[in-house]
Amino acid sequence: MGTGRRRVILDTDVGGDIDDAFAIALLALSPEIELVGMTTEHGDTRRRAAIARKLLRLLGRGNVPVVAGRQQPLEPGQPAFWGGSEGEGFVTTADVAAEPVGDAVAFLREALRASPEPLTLITIGPMTNVGALVQQAPDLVTKIKTLVVMGGILDAGAVPVHHEWNLNSDPLAAELALNCGAPLVVGVQDVVKSPTIGPTERQRLLDAGGPAHRGIVAMLDRWLAVVQRAWTSMYDPATAAWTLGWPYLKLEPRRLRTVLGPDPVERRVSFPTWPTLRPPPGGVVRQRLVRTVFEPPDPAGDGVQALVSVAHDDAGFIAAMIDRICSGRRDVRSE
């Protein structure tokens, strides 16, 4: 039954930053892979699953399973908080109400067990589901062909550690997942932030004319209002596109260490006013921080061997991604 194509599961926090929606659309429309399923995490995971489900349906991929995942971080005492538009203008209250509660970790376990060949997991959000999977079923790590991660920082001076979102939204899960022993491909924040979209790409999506394209633009407009900019970074699809065999992400081997701060520090989180934001109480959370350290490869030494993004061909990627998404179906009804 093998197709010869890489079998992929996407774990996403779609509904916050709009780049997840682009990653979903890109993977859904890519014949290079076999899309086995999607899981959602962090916060209102049913709402997030409803967004992914509707987007897949409008892209003609309603056959792809979507399973809502864990709402709270594994990190003890850490609240889930986020700033996004959470599918406003795209999913309805009824869509969310119809979404099953779901158990993403059970789905991951069963998918890995049942798959005749190892699966590639792509995580483009906090790594809570994968961290829980590693906790619950460490024997299944051998069934992970590659763990593709958007997160971490390559140049420690480039981004303050507390601005790194995915790992620091659940430091314990990040440490579990990144040290699980699966082969790692890491798209670091300071590299994959560089591909951006703006008014030109927005217009191309509108011109494409399908209900999925209009839905993505509706969510994009709300996200741009949240961040108060006319452009936004494509961290997630730039990382996920590695699974398509696309050449735009330049990877080099490194030894990866995760350094988990022992003491909680104050992380101030401020978002512009928006009705559906879920900031932590008072805009401040006290938490441990986790940072990534990438060192020269040393196969005989300690630490995790990873392929890490060191550069990215932004123009080539954005053109290819927008072409691929605009190729999506126009004949699916939005109701």
Ligand SMILES: [Ca+2]
């Ligand atoms: Ca994300």
